[in-house]
Amino acid sequence: MVVGSGVAAISCAVMANLKTGDHVLCVDKPYSWTKKLFDQYLPKFGISVDYFVWENQESFQSQIKANTRVVFLESPNSLTFELQDLGAIAEICKSKGIISIIDNSHTSPLYQKPINFGIDIVVHSATKYLNGHSDVMMGVICSSQEMIKKIFYGEYMTLGPIVSAHDAFLAIRGLRTLPIRLEQSDKTCLQLFHYFKNHPKVRKVYYPFDPDAAQYDLAKKQMSGNGGLISIELAVETKEEVNAFVEKISKFMMAASWGGYESLFLPTLAFYDIPGWKNPVLPFQLIRFYVGLEEFDYLVADLDAAFEAIG
Numbered sequence: 001m002v003v004g005s006g007v008a009a010i011s012c013a014v015m016a017n018l019k020t021g022d023h024v025l026c027v028d029k030p031y032s033w034t035k036k037l038f039d040q041y042l043p044k045f046g047i048s049v050d051y052f053v054w055e056n057q058e059s060f061q062s063q064i065k066a067n068t069r070v071v072f073l074e075s076p077n078s079l080t081f082e083l084q085d086l087g088a089i090a091e092i093c094k095s096k097g098i099i100s101i102i103d104n105s106h107t108s109p110l111y112q113k114p115i116n117f118g119i120d121i122v123v124h125s126a127t128k129y130l131n132g133h134s135d136v137m138m139g140v141i142c143s144s145q146e147m148i149k150k151i152f153y154g155e156y157m158t159l160g161p162i163v164s165a166h167d168a169f170l171a172i173r174g175l176r177t178l179p180i181r182l183e184q185s186d187k188t189c190l191q192l193f194h195y196f197k198n199h200p201k202v203r204k205v206y207y208p209f210d211p212d213a214a215q216y217d218l219a220k221k222q223m224s225g226n227g228g229l230i231s232i233e234l235a236v237e238t239k240e241e242v243n244a245f246v247e248k249i250s251k252f253m254m255a256a257s258w259g260g261y262e263s264l265f266l267p268t269l270a271f272y273d274i275p276g277w278k279n280p281v282l283p284f285q286l287i288r289f290y291v292g293l294e295e296f297d298y299l300v301a302d303l304d305a306a307f308e309a310i311g
Contacts, residue, residue, distance in 0.1 A: 001141040001148050001156065002168070006125025007033045008161035009139030010103060013121045014070060016151045017099045020046040022069040028053045029281070031078045031103060038072075054084040061092055073102040073119070075222070079231055079268075079288055080206050081106070083215045086222055090118030105129070105259075109142075110182055111225035121147060128259025129227065132174035132181050136167045181261065181293065185228030188299070189291040195300055196232050201307050203285065206231035228291035229258065234310070239284055241310045242269045246287075248309040251294070251302035258290035263299055265289045 003009050014037065018024065026038055028051040038049040052063050064071075071093055075084045086102070093100040102114045105125040114122050124130060126138035139161075141151060163171075193207045207230050208219035219226075234242060246254075252265040268286040272279050291299070 001151060002126070002163050002171075003139045003141065003156065003161040004163055005137045005161070006103075006105060006123070006127055006139040007031075007037070008159075009123040009125070009141045010034055010101075011037055012151050012155040012159065012161065013101050013123050013141050013143075014042075014072065016147075016155050017070050017101075018042070018047050019069075021067060022047050023065045023067045024049045024070045024072060025063055025065075025068055026051050026072040027074050027077050027082075027084060029077055029080065029082075030072070030074050034072070034074075034103065054082065054089075057085075057088050057092065060089060064092070064096065064098070068096070068098055071098055071100045073100065073114075074106070075102060075104075075112075075114075076106045076208050076219075076229075079282060079286065081208050081229070081231065083208060083218050083222065085218060086114050086117035086119055090120075093120070094118060106229060107223055107225065107227055108178070108182055110179060111186075111227060112223045115142065117222065120144075125259075126171055127257055129178060129182060130175060130259075131171045132178060132260055133170065134257065134260035134262070136170045136174075138163055138167060138171055182225070182227055184293050185291050186225045188294075188296050189226060189228045189230050191296045192289070192291055192299065193230055195303070196230070199307065201235050201310060202232050203235040204233040228263075229288065230291070231286060231288040233283060234285045234287065236285060236310055239269055239272070242267060242285060242287075244309045245306045248306040249302060250305075251299055252289065261293045263290060263292040263294055 026049055073084050090100050100119045101121040102119050104112055104114055104122045105128055108129040122142040124140040126140050196202045196205045209226055236242060246267050252263045255264045256266055258264050266288045268280055268282045269284045272284050
């Protein structure tokens with residue numbers, strides 16, 4: 001089922017499987033509008049939500065309640081890319097009659113296939129890799145025929161998150177080049193990982209296929225590739241130093257979405273000290289990069305100049 005945005009796909013899939021009095025167990029630190037759905041919208045209808053960090057089956061199972069009806073996953077999840085064991089979670093959910101849903105936008109359907117691990121519903125922000133040209137907002141819901149029919153005659157027809165004919169045409173155009181685009185982003189991102197991993201001004205690298213990462217084996221088990229997302233923490237102590245780094249970058253565009261042909265970056269610092277908003281739980285030194293289709297040397301020259309700006 002194709003809908004008007006990624007968050008529309010998430011909302012329809014979630015809401016179709018909940019009623020008053022139900023409980024949702026959601027992965028910690030999800031996409032911001034997923035969290036808003038769970039924290040601000042669903043509680044108005046008597047639905048409670050708790051957040052979990054995947055550790056092991058016993059820890060996960062202990063957080064399930066008698067009224068848990070939906071488990072929502074992002075693997076890897078937003079910004080810092082923690083993974084959850086999809087097969088283990090799916091097995092537990094099926095044994096308890098719980099619907100499992102995953103936002104699979106990070107890896108696309110090419111690099112991770114959650115339904116093969118037993119997940120009930122897979123959603124994608126087609127705004128990103130699937131369209132690939134940063135000119136369409138769209139979402140996709142993948143599940144059994146029975147589940148898609150349930151969502152269609154419920155949330156889809158009631159809320160009307162439709163896609164225009166022109167946007168559908170643009171997305172079909174993007175799908176024709178998805179494999180080669182994703183392969184190029186993945187290849188260059190791996191090169192960028194090695195660049196960051198050995199850089200003295202980088203405190204930490206967030207990348208699922210880092211051999212030093214605690215979840216490296218899980219990444220290899222579930223994912224056949226990473227795509228273009230990678231995050232770092234700068235080895236600096238002040239916001240002024242982060243700003244100096246950010247202001248020097250010119251070849252990466254600053255933007256929140258990703259998945260197109262141009263490389264992007266998003267500094268967590270951009271969300272600090274906004275009147276009326278709480279500061280993020282993530283450190284201000286954190287910067288997420290998306291690697292598009294540019295050459296590695298072209299991007300690294302830009303990053304070299306930015307690192308020089310922080311001494």
